[in-house]
Amino acid sequence: GENVEQHPSTLSVQEGDSAVIKCTYSDSASNYFPWYKQELGKGPQLIIDIRSNVGEKKDQRIAVTLNKTAKHFSLHITETQPEDSAVYFCAASYSSASKIIFGSGTRLSIRP
Amino acid sequence: DVKVTQSSRYLVKRTGEKVFLECVQDMDHENMFWYRQDPGLGLRLIYFSYDVKMKEKGDIPEGYSVSREKKERFSLILESASTNQTSMYLCASSLSDRGVGNTIYFGEGSWLTVV
Numbered sequence: 718g719e720n721v722e723q724h725p726s727t728l729s730v731q732e733g734d735s736a737v738i739k740c741t742y743s744d745s746a747s748n749y750f751p752w753y754k755q756e757l758g759k760g761p762q763l764i765i766d767i768r769s770n771v772g773e774k775k776d777q778r779i780a781v782t783l784n785k786t787a788k789h790f791s792l793h794i795t796e797t798q799p800e801d802s803a804v805y806f807c808a809a810s811y812s813s814a815s816k817i818i819f820g821s822g823t824r825l826s827i828r829p
Numbered sequence: 830d831v832k833v834t835q836s837s838r839y840l841v842k843r844t845g846e847k848v849f850l851e852c853v854q855d856m857d858h859e860n861m862f863w864y865r866q867d868p869g870l871g872l873r874l875i876y877f878s879y880d881v882k883m884k885e886k887g888d889i890p891e892g893y894s895v896s897r898e899k900k901e902r903f904s905l906i907l908e909s910a911s912t913n914q915t916s917m918y919l920c921a922s923s924l925s926d927r928g929v930g931n932t933i934y935f936g937e938g939s940w941l942t943v944v
Contacts, residue, residue: 726869751932760833760919760935761872806872810931817933819864821871 719744721809723820731828736797738823740807741789747809750783750790751817755804764805765792794825802827832856833936835920841942848907850939852920859925861903862887862933863895866917875918878903879925910943917941 720743730736742750748769753761767774767781767790774781778797783790794801804824810817836851854861862877874887876895884895892914896904903922907914918939923931 723871749931753935758937760921760937762935763932766932817931818874819872821869 719747719809719818721807721818721820723807723823725823726821727824727826729826729828730797732797732799734797736794736801736825738792738805738807738825739789740791740809740820741787742809742818743788744809745785745788747788749810749817750781751808752779752781752792753806753808753819755806755822757803761804761806797827799827799829801825833920833922833934835918835936835939837939838937839940841944842907842910844911844943846907846910846943848910848941848943850905850907850918850920850941852903852905852936853901854903854920854922854934855901856922856934857900858922858934859900860923860931861897862921862923863893863903863905864919864921865889866919866938872919875905907941910941912943915941915943 723740751766754764755761765781767783778795780793804822806822807820808817833854842848860879863875864872873889875893878884878897881900894906920936921933923933
């Protein structure tokens, strides 16, 4: 079955700097890769996703890149702000499956 | 906006008690899920359902059961709660897959402590 590995488990960056979180997946049939942000005391919320026919996607300060050959994808946050502090989860699924497999999460802290 | 509502945010139960965690979604989603979240382990799938009265085991179904009598409601049942089931439980829903990827919408979570 699908397995998703996420690194690092914790990340601390200076406000204004960039943050990068990386994930690898095992099932080459995976074709959908969402990223979720979980703020303290809340459920995870989708922040960006990418499908296998695209190599990169941007939405303001966040971007996701996908390398299907290497089976890895990354989340990039630029010009980080205090409100970016949260736990981030990557995930992968493939079109014939209704379930998504999540990575173990990255706790991102933004230092003022 | 999609809304997934978990009826209990915080529960304290005794070992051996039967525990019900209720979840309701308002977007007519076919799929519903129960995840368990523990530090360092991410989100682990307990059970999911892709239709009324249908259920499938996830990665960690032992000690749990589920019920889906209506499309909008998915219940997680701990038949005999144990201390190792102390955790945060997340309910989620999504549309049925149509080859375009599944956006999963989560509830706010239910914190369960078993003493």
